[in-house]
Amino acid sequence: MQKSEKKLNYGPLMGLIALHIGAILALFTFSWTAFWITVVLFWLTSGLGVCLGYHRLLTHRSFKCPKFLEYFLTVFGTVSSQGGPINWVATHRYHHINSDKEGDPHSPRDGFFWSHMLWFLKHSPVWDNDDFRARYAPEMMRDRVHRFLNRFEWVSPWIVGFVLYLWGGWSFILWGIFLRTVATLHTTWFTNSASHKWGYRTYETTDNSRNLWWVAIFGFGEGWHNNHHAFQYSARHGLRWWEFDMTYMTIKILSFFKLVNSIRLPNLAFARLTKPALSANNLPQEKAFKTS
Numbered sequence: 001m002q003k004s005e006k007k008l009n010y011g012p013l014m015g016l017i018a019l020h021i022g023a024i025l026a027l028f029t030f031s032w033t034a035f036w037i038t039v040v041l042f043w044l045t046s047g048l049g050v051c052l053g054y055h056r057l058l059t060h061r062s063f064k065c066p067k068f069l070e071y072f073l074t075v076f077g078t079v080s081s082q083g084g085p086i087n088w089v090a091t092h093r094y095h096h097i098n099s100d101k102e103g104d105p106h107s108p109r110d111g112f113f114w115s116h117m118l119w120f121l122k123h124s125p126v127w128d129n130d131d132f133r134a135r136y137a138p139e140m141m142r143d144r145v146h147r148f149l150n151r152f153e154w155v156s157p158w159i160v161g162f163v164l165y166l167w168g169g170w171s172f173i174l175w176g177i178f179l180r181t182v183a184t185l186h187t188t189w190f191t192n193s194a195s196h197k198w199g200y201r202t203y204e205t206t207d208n209s210r211n212l213w214w215v216a217i218f219g220f221g222e223g224w225h226n227n228h229h230a231f232q233y234s235a236r237h238g239l240r241w242w243e244f245d246m247t248y249m250t251i252k253i254l255s256f257f258k259l260v261n262s263i264r265l266p267n268l269a270f271a272r273l274t275k276p277a278l279s280a281n282n283l284p285q286e287k288a289f290k291t292s
Contacts, residue, residue, distance in 0.1 A: 013121045019081075019185075022178025026171075034168065034175035038183075041079075041160070041176050046184040049076030051220040051247045058140065059089045062235035063251055064262040071145050079157050080184045084150030087128075090136035095192075096232055099207035106192045108208070116193035117185075157181070188222075190215045195225035202239070203230035211243070221245030231266035239268065262291050 026034075053073030056062045074085045082088060091105055098104040106119040133141055140146040157177065164172040199210030203226055215223025216238065222228070224237040224245065231239075238245030254260040 009121055016117075016121065016185075019178050019182050022174050023182040026174035026179040029171040029174055031168075031171060034171050037164070037168075037172060038175045038180045041180045042183055044076050045080040045180070046187055047220040047247065048073055048250070049078070050080050050082060050184070050188055051222055052250055053077045054080075054082070054085060054088050055092070055222070056235055056247060056251070058085055059092045060233050062233050062264045063255075063260050065254070065260045067145075069254075069259055071149070074146065074149055075156055078149055078153040078155075079160055080188075081157050081181050082185065082188060084153035085146055086133050086137050086140045086150040089140060090133045093136045094132075096229070099205075099209065099229060100196060101207075108193055108197045112193055112197065115196065116189045119192075120185075120189070187215075187219050191219055191222045191225060195223055199223075199226070201226045203227065205229045216244065220250075221247045233264050234266045235263045236265055239266065264291055 053070075054077040057065065057070060057073060077085055077088070083091075094103070095105055100107045100109055104110075106115045108115040111118075130141070140150075161173055161177045164176045195210055195212045195215050196208050197210070199212035199215075201210055205226060207229055209226045209229035211226045212223045215225070217223070221237045221244065224239070224243050227239045227243070228234070228237045235251050236245060236248040237243075238248065251260055251263060255263060
């Protein structure tokens, strides 16, 4: 569906404006306590909630973990204010199917700012219905807990905000909710926009995905986006020794404590034996990936 066919959703628009105003006001209420609260919450919501939980676990199932940990990570994801887990997963899977083609929810081919944030502010009947969710996230639609978290995803940011207000007043709210949410949103959005426009390509994928180092640093490894689109089910996105991937490091730490297993990794040795630009899109699943 073309972006012109989607209607502007004024609720998210007003909310996003308010968040940015609050983020600017936060800079006038600086304290080290508020700063470190924001850093920790940014890691919990963006690093663990979105990158590890929403993306690598729920969307691509690149590893397995106990249900209690899956739900725990999902709750952190809801605090990011990026929507419910089922909506997020279904839309992202749809993006991979149509990446940089007609139907992609957020391709830079429709304009940089469209791919970065404008798509988030539009209502589309294609995405916002149970049929879409059931088609692209069927296993989550069968899960009562995920359906509950998807419906009430707005509750967790309010609970966190209430706790922060009791702890440190409006300064903690401005930093821990407004500034942190803005940072989390733009970190995810830069993966959609900048990592499909700038950077280098290691694999010849059918889209315009690219590896962009600064998105990878702030995005906990998500900026190695060409690697990800080549091997989308891989738990590891940084495939070269210098492609630092904090989310994969987290997966390995959880694996050490026996909280994660069946970690899916690309079979790079097979790919090198075949041809340098070969990706998982061209390989049978049993040859494209190995499980640790």
